[in-house]
Amino acid sequence: MAYPLDHEKWKRVRQMLGRQDLDAVVVRAPDNVLYLTNYWTMKGYDLAIFPRDGDPTLLVIEPQFREAQLTAWNKDVRFFPFYHPRDPRPPMIRAVEMAVDVLRERKLSRRVGIELSQTSQICDRMVGEPTVYWQGFYDAFRAGCAEVVDTAPLLSELRMIKTPQEIERMRLANELAAIGMEYARDNIKPGMKESEVAAMIEGHIHAVGVGYKGKVEMARAFTLVWSGKGIATFTATSHRPVIENEPTLIEIWVCADGYWTDLTKNLCPGRLTAEYNRLLDQLLKIFDDAVGCVRDGAPLGEIDRIIRAGIDAAGYPGQPSHPVGHGVGARAHEPPYSHQATLGVMRSGMVLAIEPGVYWEGGGGLRLEDNFLITAGGCEKLCSYPDDFRR
Numbered sequence: 137m138a139y140p141l142d143h144e145k146w147k148r149v150r151q152m153l154g155r156q157d158l159d160a161v162v163v164r165a166p167d168n169v170l171y172l173t174n175y176w177t178m179k180g181y182d183l184a185i186f187p188r189d190g191d192p193t194l195l196v197i198e199p200q201f202r203e204a205q206l207t208a209w210n211k212d213v214r215f216f217p218f219y220h221p222r223d224p225r226p227p228m229i230r231a232v233e234m235a236v237d238v239l240r241e242r243k244l245s246r247r248v249g250i251e252l253s254q255t256s257q258i259c260d261r262m263v264g265e266p267t268v269y270w271q272g273f274y275d276a277f278r279a280g281c282a283e284v285v286d287t288a289p290l291l292s293e294l295r296m297i298k299t300p301q302e303i304e305r306m307r308l309a310n311e312l313a314a315i316g317m318e319y320a321r322d323n324i325k326p327g328m329k330e331s332e333v334a335a336m337i338e339g340h341i342h343a344v345g346v347g348y349k350g351k352v353e354m355a356r357a358f359t360l361v362w363s364g365k366g367i368a369t370f371t372a373t374s375h376r377p378v379i380e381n382e383p384t385l386i387e388i389w390v391c392a393d394g395y396w397t398d399l400t401k402n403l404c405p406g407r408l409t410a411e412y413n414r415l416l417d418q419l420l421k422i423f424d425d426a427v428g429c430v431r432d433g434a435p436l437g438e439i440d441r442i443i444r445a446g447i448d449a450a451g452y453p454g455q456p457s458h459p460v461g462h463g464v465g466a467r468a469h470e471p472p473y474s475h476q477a478t479l480g481v482m483r484s485g486m487v488l489a490i491e492p493g494v495y496w497e498g499g500g501g502l503r504l505e506d507n508f509l510i511t512a513g514g515c516e517k518l519c520s521y522p523d524d525f526r527r
Contacts, residue, residue: 139174141209144299152290153188153249160187160242161249161287162235162277164228164269165257167394167466168291169194175208176354176394180260180267181218181228183235184210185244193238195231207353214238232273236280249287250277258396258467261354292471296463297485302395303509306465306487309392310399310507310518312348312355316341316388317401317521326380326405330361330373333384333403337361341390352392360387365499369458381406383416383502383525389468396468397518398489400505402525413526415494415502420524422446422492423504426460430508430515432484436461439474443492456493456503464489464507486510487518 149172153161163169164183170176172186173194182200185193192210201215216230217223223230239245252274259266277284298306316337324333338357345355362368364379378384383402390397408416422443429438439461447455461474464487472480474488482488488510493503504523508515 138207139301139305142174142299142301145171145301146209148294148297148299149186150188152294153186156249156285156287156290157247158188158249158285158287159244159246160185160239161291162186162239163251163291164231164273165251165254166260167258167470168251170394171291171295171466173208173210175204177260178262181226181231183231185235185238185242187242187244190242193242195234195238197227197231228267229272232276236276239280245281247283247285248277248281249285249290250274251288251291252284252286253288255288256467256469258394261394263356295465295470296472297483298465298487298509299485302465303485303487305392305395306397306507306509307518308348308352309355309390309395309397311520312341312345312352312392313357313388313390313397313399313401314519314521315344316357316390317386317403320386321403321525324378324384324403324405326378328378329375330363330366330378330384331375333363333378333386334359334361334373337386337388345390345392348392355390355392358389358391361385367495367501368499369456369493369495369503378405381409382500383408383412385503387503387505391468394466396464396466397507398462398464398468398505399507399519399521400491400493400503401521401523402502402504404525408526412502416524416526418450419492419494419502419504422450423490423523426490426492427508427515427517430482430488430490430510432482432510432512434482435478436472436474436480436482437476437478439488439490440478441476443490444476447492447494450494452494455495457495458491458493460492461488461490463487482510484510484512488515
């Protein structure tokens with residue numbers, strides 16, 4: 137989708153390049169290519185070269201050239217052969233060679249930043265087969281530049297604070313998540329397979345989201361669904377049935393043109409049992425206490441500390457086994473991360489996923505999760521679907 141150039145974002149990146157005395161940064165992670173150019177790569181083979189001065193250069197596979205020209209903010213868009221009749225090597229090798237040539241051509245090869253310590257990356261638009269780095273990628277830039285610097289952590293730090301345009305795009309993803317959950321709430325029935333619920337949500341968001349409000353070109357949802365005693369953490373959706381009067385928990389990621397949600401929502405066909413009513417009341421109180429500390433300048437570790445102290449007091453010491461606070465943006469999981477030993481602070485413009493959870497021995501339990509935009513005076517919940525799913 138042809139969003140207008142995010143001037144604020146480009147300004148921040150150029151300031152970072154100036155502070156680090158870098159001629160340019162070269163990125164190949166799909167989320168960083170999207171962040172710098174607005175182009176969401178189809179196969180993950182593409183690279184972007186962002187200079188301290190002048191127009192960035194985007195290198196894409198030949199079949200994507202016209203689309204990249206339409207969606208990218210920069211004017212300098214070039215293609216490399218996806219298939220070459222005399223070159224049997226994978227196309228990403230041609231992309232890297234072309235990038236080194238561009239750096240030389242544009243006289244940007246003195247001091248260059250690349251993603252040397254990229255610990256994770258989001259998927260490309262085809263989503264099923266993420267591409268990764270290889271030794272030749274690093275060697276090519278080390279051989280072709282006077283000095284190579286790791287800019288992965290620098291980009292991560294920049295990406296923690298969202299621009300107004302990024303926030304607008306994340307709102308669209310959260311709206312689609314709410315639409316998918318409302319559709320499932322109206323159509324879930326006891327006895328359905330967990331996988332049917334997952335397919336229902338994912339299919340509806342894809343159907344509604346493509347072209348949503350004339351602002352979204354591609355929308356996808358990814359879910360994990362568990363019901364009743366099937367509720368656990370880090371297990372797969374199965375053919376287990378939806379249980380009446382017990383929660384069906386949905387871990388739901390929605391991606392709208394490369395910007396993500398990370399949410400956990402719940403459904404219940406029927407009326408919650410007394411046992412689950414009690415657990416939900418406990419978790420809602422813990423959730424509210426944690427959200428209450430979220431504001432500009434507050435210690436980042438407070439989220440983790442408050443949630444774990446509250447869960448301990450509720451009678452579930454040591455839970456949950458997963459982190460309970462992290463950033464969301466051009467990835468579903470990105471910095472910053474809340475940990476009770478973290479020394480950082482929350483800052484306006486961050487978007488954090490907050491997710492307290494309790495899991496019972498033998499199966500069952502609950503998790504709540506929403507995305508919150510930090511503001512000067514507090515925070516804003518981005519998804520309209522309620523956490524108290526009894527309403």
